[in-house]
Amino acid sequence: MTTTLAPSHSARLSLTPKTTLAGLLDGAWWPRSRDLAAELPPLVDALEEHHFGRITRATVNPTRWPVVPHKVPATGHTVHVGWFTEQDPDKMILLSYTVGRVDLLVIPPETEPAAATRLMAAAAVPGSVLTAGVLMSDEAATGRRMRDARSSEDAWETDGGAALPPLRHPVVGARMIPLPKNTRW
DSSP: OOOOOOOOOOOOEEEOOSOSOOOSOSEEEOOSSSOHHHHHHHHHHHHHHTTOOOEEEEEEOTTSOSOOOSEEEETTEEEEEEEOTTSOTTEEEEEETTTEEEEEEEOOTTSOHHHHHHHHHHHTOTTOOOOHHHHHHHHHHHHHHHHHHHHHHHHHHHSSOOSOOOOSSOOOSOOOOOOOTTOOO
C-alpha cells in the first residue's frame, strides 16, 4: 500500500535581514490555516533553507492553535512542540542547534493580504523593539482607521448630493469689516 502525501505549500515568511541590530522579532510567518501539524513542516523547511540550521523545537501559545501536537514530522527529522500560556499568543519561538532561537510574529491565517503585508514588513525591521502583540494591536488600529476612512468616503459619495449647487450670482469680492485701530491683544 502506498501513501500519497498532499503537495506541500511554501511558507509565507518574512525574515529580518542579517544585521548587527538585534530586535525582539526575527520576522513574521503567515500560515494558511490553524492546523499546526500541516503548517509547521513548510515553515521549518523554509527556515532551514535560510541557514537557520535544523529546527528541533517550537513553542506556541495554545489560544491561537486548536490542536498543539507534541511532535511534528519535518523533512528528515521531528520537531518537538511545546506550549506556554505565558508566551505572547501572536508569537512562535523556534529553536535550532545552529542559530539558537528564532522569534516570529504569527499572522492569523484569516488576515487580509494588505494587512498581512504590512505586518510582515513591520516584523522584519532590524532592531525593532515592538513585540508581536504590539504589532498586532497597531495593525488592528490601522485597519479600523482605514475602514472608517473608507466608510466616511462612501457616505460622502452616496449621501445624495456631495457637491454644492453652483451659485446663481457669483461672489465678486468679500466684504471686510474694519477693526478699531486701538485694539490691544
